[in-house]
Amino acid sequence: MADTVPDEVHVTGTLVWYYHVCPREAWLMSRQLTPDEEDDNIRIGRLIHEESYVRFAREVTTAAGKMDRLVRRDGQWVVYEVKKSSRHEVSARMQLLYYLLQLHEDGVEAVGELHFPEERRVVRVTLGPSEMCEIQNTVKEIQTLMSQPLPPPPKRIPVCRQCAYAEFCWA
Amino acid sequence: MVEKSLYIFSNGELKRKDNTLFFETTEGKKFIPITTVREIFLFGEVTFNSKVLDFLSQQQALVHYFNHYGYYSGTMYPRERIVSGDMILRQAEHYLDTSRRVAIAQRFVQGAAQNLRRVLKYYQGRGRDVENPLDKIESLIPSVSSYDDVNQLMAIEGNIREAYYQAFNSILSNAYFRFEGRTKRPPKSPLNALISFGNSMLYTTVLSEIYKTHLDPRIGYLHATNFRRFTLNLDVAEIFKPILVDRIIFSMIDKGMLKASHFVKASEGIFLNDAGRGAFVKQWDERLQQTIQVRELGRSVSYRRLIRMELYKLEKHLLEEKVYVPFAARW
Amino acid sequence: MFVIVMYDVHVKRVAKVLKTCRRYLYWVQNSVLEGEISKADFAALKRELAEIISPDHDSVLFYTFRTTRYTSRESIGIQKGGEDRFL
Numbered sequence: 001m002a003d004t005v006p007d008e009v010h011v012t013g014t015l016v017w018y019y020h021v022c023p024r025e026a027w028l029m030s031r032q033l034t035p036d037e038e039d040d041n042i043r044i045g046r047l048i049h050e051e052s053y054v055r056f057a058r059e060v061t062t063a064a065g066k067m068d069r070l071v072r073r074d075g076q077w078v079v080y081e082v083k084k085s086s087r088h089e090v091s092a093r094m095q096l097l098y099y100l101l102q103l104h105e106d107g108v109e110a111v112g113e114l115h116f117p118e119e120r121r122v123v124r125v126t127l128g129p130s131e132m133c134e135i136q137n138t139v140k141e142i143q144t145l146m147s148q149p150l151p152p153p154p155k156r157i158p159v160c161r162q163c164a165y166a167e168f169c170w171a
Numbered sequence: 172m173v174e175k176s177l178y179i180f181s182n183g184e185l186k187r188k189d190n191t192l193f194f195e196t197t198e199g200k201k202f203i204p205i206t207t208v209r210e211i212f213l214f215g216e217v218t219f220n221s222k223v224l225d226f227l228s229q230q231q232a233l234v235h236y237f238n239h240y241g242y243y244s245g246t247m248y249p250r251e252r253i254v255s256g257d258m259i260l261r262q263a264e265h266y267l268d269t270s271r272r273v274a275i276a277q278r279f280v281q282g283a284a285q286n287l288r289r290v291l292k293y294y295q296g297r298g299r300d301v302e303n304p305l306d307k308i309e310s311l312i313p314s315v316s317s318y319d320d321v322n323q324l325m326a327i328e329g330n331i332r333e334a335y336y337q338a339f340n341s342i343l344s345n346a347y348f349r350f351e352g353r354t355k356r357p358p359k360s361p362l363n364a365l366i367s368f369g370n371s372m373l374y375t376t377v378l379s380e381i382y383k384t385h386l387d388p389r390i391g392y393l394h395a396t397n398f399r400r401f402t403l404n405l406d407v408a409e410i411f412k413p414i415l416v417d418r419i420i421f422s423m424i425d426k427g428m429l430k431a432s433h434f435v436k437a438s439e440g441i442f443l444n445d446a447g448r449g450a451f452v453k454q455w456d457e458r459l460q461q462t463i464q465v466r467e468l469g470r471s472v473s474y475r476r477l478i479r480m481e482l483y484k485l486e487k488h489l490l491e492e493k494v495y496v497p498f499a500a501r502w
Numbered sequence: 503m504f505v506i507v508m509y510d511v512h513v514k515r516v517a518k519v520l521k522t523c524r525r526y527l528y529w530v531q532n533s534v535l536e537g538e539i540s541k542a543d544f545a546a547l548k549r550e551l552a553e554i555i556s557p558d559h560d561s562v563l564f565y566t567f568r569t570t571r572y573t574s575r576e577s578i579g580i581q582k583g584g585e586d587r588f589l
Binding site: 173175176177178179180181183189190191194196201202203205206207449452453456 | 527538588
């Protein structure tokens, strides 16, 4: 039996986000078991993403994944993260903290901004000592989960109704 | 997601025009909204250039083409968009390890047998005398798990089908559709022509669904894999043949929707003509859009989506997360 | 969902609007298209059209139905277009 645990679980911002939405989804994602690409919600999310770019210029790709935007404003580095709705604000905040942590480890002190263009809302996120602790623990948890040979069993949560994996999980 | 099939029976030219599809015949022209097309079935003589092929690949639409007699000739299967190396490794692993391969092959045979039995039960409920074939199938089902060789499994599957075919003349009262044994390549009776054509519609439909998953259609478990052609779709089709193909054939004959004028005699065999294929395909398309309730999911899904979910169950079996239990029709 | 689109736009922009609609819907007759469409495609179609039309002179209407069909459609005269997947 091939050991199909990825050699080194490469945590990315997106994975941090999925982990908070649904750990099972994050595990499947880490194995490239991406859901049916044509799911409506995924596509609408992508549309909003593209739309925000008309205003927001280009995304920045780093080892930590794709940041929506990194800019220097008033002498301060700011990371933007654009989301469809604030329904998963907690997950989005963790994703942003992960980017801030990565930047911090690269010697760049930045602040984060969560953008919800549909709601015309911006949330500021900063990486203080307690947030640092919180995100570092999360990364450890994710690495533990990803090294498991099996995904966590499906749990029925509100997200299931909208999830592209639903048919996979409940088949 | 709107995904529809396009069926082309006329002769003509398929073009890419204004970033969408355009079909031109001597009779007229028609635009087809590309965003809704997931697969195209070509029954007529259709010409198209490489620009169209490239466009269809970009749109991830499959093209299934059939020859003049309605024989399936092949599929244009675009490069997969969603690939998981992990899944392909597992798929191969389960193929290479005989005991694992047999375990999956057994389930395909059992699942098919359960659904064959279900169809006969349904007709028994409607007063047809199908007792002998039914008893035979019921006595064969438990023995499937005792075979640990794929060739033997194929043989037992053949025996189960043989018993099932014995019931056809009790189910169908129309003399034109008498059944006198299964003949393929070429089919030698109208009923055989229908079964062959219906099965190829199912094979291609399952193939289109496999395209939307992480599975490789070239690795099958019951049908011998030779890595040159698609086999996994043949395996999964066994589960759905009785409830999709056979039920459509029976109900169409029952309702008098198929007549002698739908068939043509040619080169040793009997085939459906354009009108016959058109009539069948209309029913086929409707059937795939029909929905049934899936309790675990908490909502209804179409039969087409049910095929997809069957593939997801297989993926979970390969991940060793959940043992594969084939879909069993409940009516 | 099911959608009926009707447009009344300046002659300079008619061709572009029609081309865009044809990628998503079936042409029914002049300035009218209809068809089943996914939410995501509907969002994309509206966005594309918004970029083509002049908001001060043109108008595009979208009638949406939650089901995949309307209850009935009657017509007088010839049938010019509409969904047809059996060619």
